[in-house]
Amino acid sequence: MNPATHRPSVLMLTTYPIAKPRHGGQLRARALCDAYRAAGWDVATLAVFEAEAYAPDARGNDDIEFPPWSPYRRFAGRAVPLLADYCAGAFAAADDGAWPAIRGKLDPQLDVVHIEQPWLLPLAERILRERGAHPPKLVYGSQNVEHGLKRAIFEQAGVHGADDVIAAIEALEVRATQRADLVLAVTRADAAVLAAHRAGPVCYAPNGIAGWQAERAKLEQWRAQLPKAPWALFVASAHPPNVQGFYACFGDSLACVPPDSRVVVAGSVSEHVYRAACASRWAPINLSRLQLLGELADDDLAAVKTLAALYLLPITQGGGSNIKTAEAIYSRRPVVATSTSLRGYEDYATLPEITVADEVAAFRHAVMRRLLDEPPRADTGPDTPLREQLLWAHCLQAPLAQIDALIH
């Protein structure tokens, strides 16, 4: 091999396809792959994913389904809900699971195995073992303190008697942190937690965004469909904390929104917001203040994000950082956010258009005032240096340099 001409190669392992990224995990994994390619790497992706959760057109050619009827869906013989991600690791590495299919897809020349989130560590470890004396480097991309997040999800969903599950997840995270040659953390707070478990480096790799530019035709189309009065945008995936946070911040009622305005909801969270609105004591108020768009194509979402007068970041739980936070800050529109949602973006909290509100009354008041008053204008210049730091290219510059240093 000629080091001068050798293109480094990386295998990106995830528990979700990234061919058509929608939720935060997909977007981050995709951005990492793009950063690798931009840095001259050959990138292969492989997802071991819940078959029922992703449409056929969202899957990559090498992605492998984790069937719902697989015995690996059970934890210690029990059917535990909301745990397919954790269980995918054992399935992927098992001889009677996905390993025979995966082995056939692996590139013989592999410099780095990159796992996003700890779930596929068993698969990564098997790949490293099978490579013998010169295994690829292992990069562990942490997106959150997963055992804490899973505990919160279980509590919200009413899943009891799962302490052993939480302990297993925590053990997996610690093993990934200790085993990896490099660990990436999305926030400085997470980096401090992870650093306590290893002697090696933990690299701060915040979430970024891709930026967007809406087409004129799409803007006109959406302007006709969205309210004429200033309205607020909430974009999120169906991740349970997103719905819970939305109604927690509003105190279960959207009456603070003027009658001619709306909270416009985009993303897979839409259906869950609707169901929760119908079940609420204040259902007619809430339903009269919601406009639900569902999942949008990229160009439609770009137009909707451009037209929004106010961004809402009602995140109340979970670690990590949120890509939607970065998009909201980048938009230069007024933002009403919880301090949890600004985790990883604390430097931006003092911008004039950002209102931090952690109590229900303050959150409602901020939304009402922002929708009634003339919003303060932030920098009107095209991208200020502070906002450029939100883009993926800037966020992943240092991590890619450290990964590159692993193999050179």
Place this chain on the structure above:
Amino acid sequence: MAHIWLDITTIKGWQRPPVGVVRVEAECCRHALAQGGASVRFCCFERENRRYVELSRDAAAQILAQRAAPSVAEPETLRATMTGRAKQLVRRAIWMLPARRQEPALRKLASVYRFARDSYAFARTAWQRMHDEIRAARAARAPIEAAPPDEALGTAPFRSGDVYVSMGLDWDHKDLDYLYRLKKQLGFKALLFCYDLIPVLLPHLCVGNVAPLFGHYFSGVAWCADKVLCISESSRHDLQRFCDTVGAPHCDTAIVHLGSDLRTNGSAIGDEVADIVDTQYILYVSTIERRKNHEVLYRAYTRLAAEGIVLPTLIFVGMQGWGVGDMMADFELDPRVKAKIRVLNHVSDIELAELFRHARFTVYPSLYEGWGLPLAEGLAYGKFCLCSNSSSLPEVGGDLVEYLDPWDTPAWTARLRWYIEHPEAVAQRETAIRERYRTPTWDETGTAVFAHARSLLDDTDGGGPLNAAVKSAAALREEAA
């Protein structure tokens, strides 16, 4: 010149003599016609066409005249006449029989009559219950269909600077989200009413799942109104607490007391009421529904009957409402109180006045009220009241009546016994009422309403699309801090 627009949609669509909320709108309409002058005009909302239209003064006067009270007495007179004739015919038929057969025939007829009456009562209760269930199920299946935020606004006669006044059954007849947008576009002000938030606070005592719908309505009031007139401090407090709960903006509020002068023009008193006023009775004027808590009086009376107390008749005057079918059957069938509880409805104003005048005293054990008009009416006739201590009722009765916990059956039993056995105590109370109680009149209500409307007319600051008086609870706390 700016105008005050009085919305009379409710009385326009009302087919009976005005009561309750409808009465308030009718009395304000009467006041406006008599004293409003050219600055007061009339309108109504056509919900199906989604527009406001002006009504002329003549049209408003005609609507009001058609809804006047005296016609209530006429069906009652007719019924009394028909009942009397039927009784006469039966008596004649019995007299025609041989003497030995008259008594058995009478007993047989009485038995048939009781069976028919009980069957009718049972069928009516069952029908009412089924109707309530159907209505509740329909309401539960049909969530609010919010109009798109930018649907085209219909026509309206209002101009910038005008004041729009509405006090009717707005939760049924109006669309406040639509009014908000219209107000924002045309720049007029709105004076709205708050009677009570009972469907929001005590939904279990209301038919169907009405709490969410009323929640939407009151949030609309908060957004639309430049000022809200509340009929009591209790209602004002409830409204403000509701706005805090749901996050709706706070707006200016004021208290307006409802009149309690009865109109006594017109017709004769029917036989039934005429018979009653010659007896000893305690009077409770109210619709018969769970919130009004007739149950506590029934229970107290069963205990008093068991004690062997000589009891005056308990007269309930009011239409039967929701969820009381079983209790009504108990009144009929419980031998302990059967002859001691009587229910009257379709009572005219003049008959009601007579019932008040001749009652030993009144009772008002309601669980919750926005004001308590019958309590005020009883006081206007100088009558002492044994009254619930809940919500707005102490504002009505002051220190002139005695208050009890509406859930405390032993207390009601004890105090009923006391006042039944101590008429001198009742007389003392009545003396104090005669000396100190001042009856608020409907004319005063109308004067107050239009004074508030004129103050909004004169207030050139604020109003328009953005309600200058809108403050959220958080802003108020910020300012206080």
